[in-house]
Amino acid sequence: MLTQGLMLLAAALGGDVGKLEWLGGAWTERRADGGWTEEYWTPPRGGLMLGAGLDGKGGKVRQFEQMRIETEEEGRIVLVAMPGGGPAVRFAMVRQTADLIVFENAAHDYPQRVSYRRMGSTMVASTARIDGSREMRWTYVRP
Numbered sequence: 001m002l003t004q005g006l007m008l009l010a011a012a013l014g015g016d017v018g019k020l021e022w023l024g025g026a027w028t029e030r031r032a033d034g035g036w037t038e039e040y041w042t043p044p045r046g047g048l049m050l051g052a053g054l055d056g057k058g059g060k061v062r063q064f065e066q067m068r069i070e071t072e073e074e075g076r077i078v079l080v081a082m083p084g085g086g087p088a089v090r091f092a093m094v095r096q097t098a099d100l101i102v103f104e105n106a107a108h109d110y111p112q113r114v115s116y117r118r119m120g121s122t123m124v125a126s127t128a129r130i131d132g133s134r135e136m137r138w139t140y141v142r143p
Helices: 002-013 017-023
Strands: 025-030 035-041 048-057 060-071 077-083 089-097 100-104 113-119 122-128 136-140
Touching: 017 048, 017 060, 017 113, 025 136, 035 136, 077 100
Parallel strands: none
Antiparallel strands: 025 035, 035 048, 048 060, 060 077, 077 089, 089 100, 100 113, 113 122, 122 136
């Protein structure tokens, strides 16, 4: 009964990893202080996208993250993030449009919300708490 309910919820949310083709590829943010952030996403295949993120300054990497967006067996779309190669944290998709996908996990300390939005030729990624506080943003372009 629970699995059927989750399938109905996923169907109601209308999530589809295949509609995230715009997220696939390389994205870079360069900052005036010499800092940079990069994200790389594979094209969607079979309900799965693999991602990697790097953050650094000059030639030095300060942080990295492994990620994936996947369709679970019951049809739910999730973002799975492993910052620094640590334990996986799951975020359930709560909203998807042609240019936006939002994931949430209210039980996680920070972030609780992760979003990706295409804005023309740029992509804005953000993290925040559920209430929108402590928001951080990255504005990426194609290298």
